[in-house]
Amino acid sequence: MSDTEMEAGAAENQQPEKKAMKTGTDTFSFQPRVLVVDDEERIQKVCHRMLTQEGCDVALADNGIKGLKMIEDAHFDIVLLDLMMPGMSGMDVLTGIKARHPDTVIIVITGYATLEHSIETMKKGAFDFLSKPFSPQELRMVISKATEFIRTLQDIASEKTRMRVMVNTLREGVLTTDHQKRIVLANPAFLNMIGSKTRSAIGRHVNDIVKQPRITDMIDQALDQTSGYFSELTDELTLIPEDSKEEKIIGIRCFPFRDRLDRNLGAVTVFHDITALKKMDQLKSDFVSMVAHEIKSPLNSILMQMKVILDGLAGDLTEKQTEILNRSADKITSLAQLASELLDLSKIESGLINQERELLDLGNLIEEQVYFFQDKADAKTVQLTWKPGPKELSVMANRTNIEEVVSNLISNAIRYTPANQKIDVWCDQTDDCVNIHVSDTGLGIAEDEIDHIFDRFYRVKNEHTRFINGTGLGLAIVKSIVESHHGTIHVESEPGHGSHFTVCLPK
Ligand code: ADP
Numbered sequence: 001m002s003d004t005e006m007e008a009g010a011a012e013n014q015q016p017e018k019k020a021m022k023t024g025t026d027t028f029s030f031q032p033r034v035l036v037v038d039d040e041e042r043i044q045k046v047c048h049r050m051l052t053q054e055g056c057d058v059a060l061a062d063n064g065i066k067g068l069k070m071i072e073d074a075h076f077d078i079v080l081l082d083l084m085m086p087g088m089s090g091m092d093v094l095t096g097i098k099a100r101h102p103d104t105v106i107i108v109i110t111g112y113a114t115l116e117h118s119i120e121t122m123k124k125g126a127f128d129f130l131s132k133p134f135s136p137q138e139l140r141m142v143i144s145k146a147t148e149f150i151r152t153l154q155d156i157a158s159e160k161t162r163m164r165v166m167v168n169t170l171r172e173g174v175l176t177t178d179h180q181k182r183i184v185l186a187n188p189a190f191l192n193m194i195g196s197k198t199r200s201a202i203g204r205h206v207n208d209i210v211k212q213p214r215i216t217d218m219i220d221q222a223l224d225q226t227s228g229y230f231s232e233l234t235d236e237l238t239l240i241p242e243d244s245k246e247e248k249i250i251g252i253r254c255f256p257f258r259d260r261l262d263r264n265l266g267a268v269t270v271f272h273d274i275t276a277l278k279k280m281d282q283l284k285s286d287f288v289s290m291v292a293h294e295i296k297s298p299l300n301s302i303l304m305q306m307k308v309i310l311d312g313l314a315g316d317l318t319e320k321q322t323e324i325l326n327r328s329a330d331k332i333t334s335l336a337q338l339a340s341e342l343l344d345l346s347k348i349e350s351g352l353i354n355q356e357r358e359l360l361d362l363g364n365l366i367e368e369q370v371y372f373f374q375d376k377a378d379a380k381t382v383q384l385t386w387k388p389g390p391k392e393l394s395v396m397a398n399r400t401n402i403e404e405v406v407s408n409l410i411s412n413a414i415r416y417t418p419a420n421q422k423i424d425v426w427c428d429q430t431d432d433c434v435n436i437h438v439s440d441t442g443l444g445i446a447e448d449e450i451d452h453i454f455d456r457f458y459r460v461k462n463e464h465t466r467f468i469n470g471t472g473l474g475l476a477i478v479k480s481i482v483e484s485h486h487g488t489i490h491v492e493s494e495p496g497h498g499s500h501f502t503v504c505l506p507k
Contacts, residue, residue, distance in 0.1 A: 030154075032147050033057045033075065037067035037093060038082035038109060043132075047080060050136050054143060064088030068096045076104055078146050080130070083110040083121070091124065098125040103153070105146045109134075173250075173271030177219055179264050181206045193239060193250060193271050212237060218254040219267045227262035230255070236274070249275045289346040296339040303332050334469050341473040344404070345456070348480040360402060362393045362427050362434055369406040370425050373414060381419045384410070387426040393434045395505050401481045402505075408474045409438040409501050415468050416499070417442030433487070433504035441498040450491060454479045478503075 034056045036047045044060045051058045059076070061067035065088050071079070079097055083090035090108065097104055108121045111132040118129060127149065128142050167174050173190030177183055186201040186209070194210060201209045210216055218233050225231065233254045240247045254269040306329045308314055310322065317325070370386040377384035395402075406425075413423045423440040443464050445453060452458045457472040459465070482489045486506050493499035 030147065030151060031055055031057050032077040032143075032150065033059070034078045034080065034143070035059045035061060035067060035070060035076040036080045037061045037064060037085070037090075038080070039063060039085045040082070043082070043109070046136075047139065050139055051143060054140060056143065064090065064093040064096075067093055068100075071097055071100060071104070075101060077150050078105045078107065078143065080107050080109055081126075083108055083117070091121070094121060094124050094126060105150060107142055107146060171273070175206075175210070175215075175269045175271070176266060177206050177223075177269075178266040179223060181216075181219060181223070183209060184266065190271055193248065193273065195239070212239070215252065215269065218252065219269060222254045222256045222267040222269075223264055225256050225264065227258070227264070247275075248273055249278045285346045285349060289343055292339040292342040292346070296336060296343070299332055299336040299339060303329060303336065306332070330469070334471070338471045338473070341471050341477060344477050345473055345480065348477065348484065357396045357398055359394050360397050360399060362395055362402075362436065363389055365399070365402060366406050366425060366427055366436060369403060369410055372407070373410045376411075377414050377423065380414060380417075382414055382417050383422040384414070385422065385424050387424055389427050393427055393429055395434045395507065397485050397505060401485070405478050405481050405503060406436060406438075408478045409436075409503075412474060413438050413440040413442065413499070413501075415470070416440070416465070421498075429507070430504075433506055436503040436505070437500065439498065439500040444495040444497050444499055445491070445493040446495050450493060453491070454489070 032055075034047075034051050036044055036051075036058065038044055038047070039062050041062070044062065048058050048060060056078075059070060059074075061070055064085055067079070067081070068088075070076075081090050081093055081097075085093075090110075094106055094108070097106060102125070105127045106125065107128050107130055108126045109130045109132060110117060110121075121129070127146055130138060130142055167185065167187045170187060171189055173193045174185060174187045175183065175190050176185035183201045183204055183206055191198065191201065191209075194212065194215075196209055198204075198209060206219060207216055214235060214237055218235060221233055235252045235254075237250045237252055238247050239250055251272040251274045252269060253272075254267055256264045256267050259265050306325055309317070310325050310329065367386050367388070370384060374384060410423070410425060417423055417440045421441045423438065423442075425439075426437050428435050428437070445460060449460050453460065454475045455472075456476045458476075459470055459472040479489055482503055482505070487504050489501065489503045491499055491501050
């Protein structure tokens with residue numbers, strides 16, 4: 001009696017007690033379907049008993065032809081296949097199984113496991129060997145290894161299916177390319193957005209499918225990002241789908257994805273249809289500018305009439321009446337200021353900003369603004385100083401817009417700087433930029449407020465600013481103008497010590 005038979009005999013006397021194989025990832029149990037193809041009845045019996053105990057669903061075939069027939073009729077996860085059988089050889093059965101069910105895991109049972117044999121069966125797709133005689137422990141181990149392998153494959157397959165369903169049902173378009181710009185994923189929403197009728201974009205070069213250079217340029221830029229540096233690229237594109245006359249505004253985000261060594265593997269581009277949002281925003285802006293426009297002229301005419309009364313042209317006024325009228329005029333001036341700032345802002349945001357650019361002598365322009373505000377500063381006993389730079393600085397920009405930027409910054413500095421303090425204004429240049437500086441020794445801004453002061457309608461509220469009138473729109477306008485000139489603005493400030501605003505305009 002061989003070892004196998006001895007051990008098999010011992011195993012034969014035990015009562016099969018079924019246990020389900022737990023999968024690693026979740027609680028549902030996986031019961032592999034196993035077919036044993038072997039002409040030796042004893043081996044069949046042992047395998048049946050052992051594998052049933054291990055929680056497998058076991059079927060038996062005593063020759064190759066029968067085994068192949070059973071495989072044709074039903075799917076088996078694992079086949080234990082004897083190589084040496086009368087009639088059809090195990091090697092032919094192996095080829096037959098692989099041709100019908102390539103994913104079936106085949107474990108070859110062989111009595112003469114030579115190296116050549118092993119290589120040949122592996123080449124034909126066998127997963128592992130069991131050389132006769134084998135112990136129950138060896139059988140258990142090889143089955144457990146095969147089950148783990150199947151479970152991993154199933155996990156990968158279900159993850160892939162989940163991802164595919166998710167990406168294909170997204171309303172957002174998704175395009176993924178590899179580092180050679182070949183498409184690895186293009187969901188229906190994306191193909192729809194770019195009006196592509198192609199059925200199979202996968203594997204093709206992105207330039208064959210995507211005809212919008214702005215999109216392909218973004219992918220190029222994402223792929224060109226060097227390791228250690230990551231930035232998301234964004235853009236907005238107007239597309240007109242072939243089947244509709246209505247244009248669509250698409251927000252695009254593109255970023256590279258990398259491997260563990262930080263090498264670029266490809267780029268993911270996400271497309272979001274923002275047409276409705278843009279339309280709503282436009283409606284809102286139109287409404288705000290309409291209201292601002294409608295109230296601006298009546299407010300100015302009320303102010304003029306009040307001035308006539310205040311100047312005494314409509315008769316003498318008591319001190320009390322003058323005081324009340326002055327306070328009312330101040331409030332109406334603030335309202336008129338709000339209306340005109342709202343109009344400015346909506347003009348800038350709807351792209352109607354003055355596009356005419358000229359070569360500006362920046363020093364000259366700033367000096368004029370300082371001169372213009374000198375009286376206001378004197379009235380508050382604030383020392384406003386223009387500090388001429390070493391040489392002339394010029395920049396291509398819109399005169400009215402840059403005057404508005406400088407006047408807003410100086411007017412803010414005067415309003416937020418108490419008496420007997422000072423304001424310095426100057427300009428200089430760095431390699432890429434010409435810079436406008438407005439620095440005061442006034443109230444300063446707390447660190448947590450700095451992030452918000454460029455937001456529309458944001459005003460710092462504390463005991464110092466309570467009595468200073470304002471709309472909270474000045475810096476929002478400044479920022480919009482600076483950005484429309486592709487520049488940046490930043491501020492350094494310390495409460496109680498002052499603020500330093502720097503506008504950088506690209507040369
Ligand atoms: P506002 O009409 O309130 O001045 P802005 O948008 O011009 O609106 O400014 C936003 C807020 O930023 C102001 O309410 C003020 O608190 C703060 N701020 C702006 N400039 C200065 C400055 N030079 N010093 C201190 N605080 C300032």
